[in-house]
Amino acid sequence: MSVGVDLTTYVAGLKLKHPVMNSSGILGSTPEHVERLFKYGVSAVVSKTMTKGFRVGHEPPIIIALEGEGLLNSVGLANPGISGIPPIVRKAKELNIPVIVSVGGSEVQEFIDVASVAEESGADAVELNLSCPHTKGYGIDIGSDPNNVYEVVKAVSSTIKIPVLAKLGLSDNVVKSAGKALEGGAKALTLINTVKSVAIDVFSCKPVFKNVYGGLSGTPIHPIAVRVVYDVYKELKPEIVGVGGVSDWKTAAEMILAGSSAVQIGTAFILKDSRKLVHDIVEGLKEWLIKLGLKNICEAIGLTHKA
Amino acid sequence: MSKVFEDVDVAVGKCSHITHSLNHRASINTSSERFHNYLLKPAEVVSNKRLSEGLWRVEMRPISRECLNDVKPLQFFMVWIPSSDEIPLSVSDLTEDTISFIYKVRGLGTKALSALRPGSFVGLKGPLGNGFEVSYVRPSSKALIVAGGSGIAPVPYLIKKLAVANVQADVVWGVKSDAELFNLREVLPDLDVRVFTATEDCSAGYCGLASQLAVELLNEYVYSVLIAIGPKPILRSLCSVRLSGGLEFYVALEAVVKCGLGACGSCVLEPTDKLLCVDGPVFRCGDIKEHLMKGGN
Incomplete structure (x- = not known):
């Protein structure tokens, strides 16, 4: 039924056999995790955000579900540090799957150092995490200021040769930050990260997370993510990887219509059958393209803006 | 044509039209059970007693007993002790409206759990894991x-x-x-x-x-x-x-189980890609x- 429909897409110069990757933060910190993600059927593996040194992250609880099919996490950028990058990249190469290393940092030099290790290890691209909402001194603390975004992206882009993606989160400045990231040399934007949130237990009267703040993901943030992708695409027409509540072919299609060249999945891998999910989305997208009378996915990217 | 499209009847090529016409039935949610297991369900401590050197038994009554349905032996719950920790504990017993865990006091979380008196509230995330099919x-x-x-x-x-x-x-x-x-x-x-x-x-x-x-x-x-x-x-x-x-x-x-739902990967059973x-x-x-x-x- 879907013969002849081409889902091949391109992000930051990477050729992907279909538009569905995992989002950073779902597994992705050991070779075994990479193998598991590969079995999920993703077209590229995105690593857990790596910092220069090992980070134990926040103490549990680190993830809970919330009413409305959302997850709230406060993992706290737990990761093995730069020594964890080469084994991950090696495993991805062994499996012949593109690998994007998510890079974190609390200052410009840390981003450069981690991105350089990713490049030396043979990663296909790096994704700069400028938007983690729950780790003080990292992520959104840096990325909510467009000038910081420019500074970090520019510094990394001028140091390494592999493509740089900038992952931005929800903020009033997001369109401006997106522009600054592109100006700084980002080849694509990943939009959006989880949204800063708080959950309180009404019996103990305490915040659920010791760290108080968490990042909300999944279905509740999908329309917000679509809005950001829509606005940024409308303004700047960059290559975008859409993230936030993608859980089936329809939510993926919405992201693509809003302007995403590819999508990433996190929460749905946890709440749905992770071994079937990508396959179902890919098949659903093929059927959808046929319904639209389109021969390849590239024709659907940002189509809502042209309709 | 795939079943997911059976409610779609739109002109080909008109994206805006299709955006409004695709039916939500296409994305039937098959994940509700898993989702409910991942919610944090409040429970009240009924008793908490020492059984031997290092081993304790805590009995809890969830506010809603729904999470006690269909619990298999060897499944576990992530037990949240407010302001302290969240720890994985396998189910020791179930009654009509209570759940019990036997635990060894070895870290800050289990120590905090052992200090909880009847009437204290905790949160339960579960049941988790595959369990044993008797x-x-x-x-x-x-x-x-x-x-x-x-x-x-x-x-x-x-x-x-x-x-x-x-x-x-x-x-x-x-x-x-x-x-x-x-x-x-x-x-x-x-x-x-x-x-x-x-x-x-x-x-x-x-x-x-x-x-x-x-x-x-x-x-x-x-x-x-x-x-x-x-x-x-x-x-x-x-x-x-x-x-x-x-x-x-x-x-x-x-x-070591940190998130309990397959996201963080801390319980990966190396060198396999299985998650405990x-x-x-x-x-x-x-x-x-x-x-x-x-x-x-």
Whole structure:
């Protein structure tokens, strides 16, 4: 039924056999995790955000579900540090799957150092995490200021040769930050990260997370993510990887219509059958393209803006 | 045409039209059970008592008893102790409206849990993990359960469910010293179960390892299933034993579990890509041999 429909897409110069990757933060910190993600059927593996040194992250609880099919996490950028990058990249190469290393940092030099290790290890691209909402001194603390975004992206882009993606989160400045990231040399934007949130237990009267703040993901943030992708695409027409509540072919299609060249999945891998999910989305997208009378996915990217 | 599109009747090529016409029925949500297990459900501590040196038993009453439906033996809950920690505990027993856990006080979280008095509130995320399917065991046969140390925690509920399936259990419980032991029958009134204890320092029961005692029992009696629970060394040594044909062999593993829902990957059972929290903790011995043979605890 879907013969002849081409889902091949391109992000930051990477050729992907279909538009569905995992989002950073779902597994992705050991070779075994990479193998598991590969079995999920993703077209590229995105690593857990790596910092220069090992980070134990926040103490549990680190993830809970919330009413409305959302997850709230406060993992706290737990990761093995730069020594964890080469084994991950090696495993991805062994499996012949593109690998994007998510890079974190609390200052410009840390981003450069981690991105350089990713490049030396043979990663296909790096994704700069400028938007983690729950780790003080990292992520959104840096990325909510467009000038910081420019500074970090520019510094990394001028140091390494592999493509740089900038992952931005929800903020009033997001369109401006997106522009600054592109100006700084980002080849694509990943939009959006989880949204800063708080959950309180009404019996103990305490915040659920010791760290108080968490990042909300999944279905509740999908329309917000679509809005950001829509606005940024409308303004700047960059290559975008859409993230936030993608859980089936329809939510993926919405992201693509809003302007995403590819999508990433996190929460749905946890709440749905992770071994079937990508396959179902890919098949659903093929059927959808046929319904639209389109021969390849590239024709659907940002189509809502042209309709 | 795929069924997901059967409600779509739109002109081809008009994206804006299609955006409004695609039916939500296309994305039927099959994940609601998993989702509910991942919610944090409030529960009130009913009792919290010391059973032996290091081992405690806490009983809790969830505000809504829904999370107590269909709990399988060897499934676990992430127990949130407000302002302190969240720890994975396997289910020790269930009643109509309460759930119990036996736990070893070893870190800050379990220490904080042991300090909770009746009336305190906690949060329960679960049931999690695959659990043990008692219906797979041949009725009227016998099961041998081998528990190492705090691996005894899920045994009462396991015995109870096996009994309902008409499977009688013998239990081997191995500990370092007799101070860790408590009378299992105290938490298992009314059940016909033989308990064999083994101590490494020879202070009570069989002098030696639980795995050695288990092998002796396997040579003496006929069992249809062997379920070993506890630290890696005991599972490893039992998995290495050449077993007679017809004996099903399961192990329930321990690992560091942080998120409990397959996202963080801290419970990956290297060198495999299996995650204890979603694929386990129960495995057939053969399915997890690579991990067991890798060494370590």
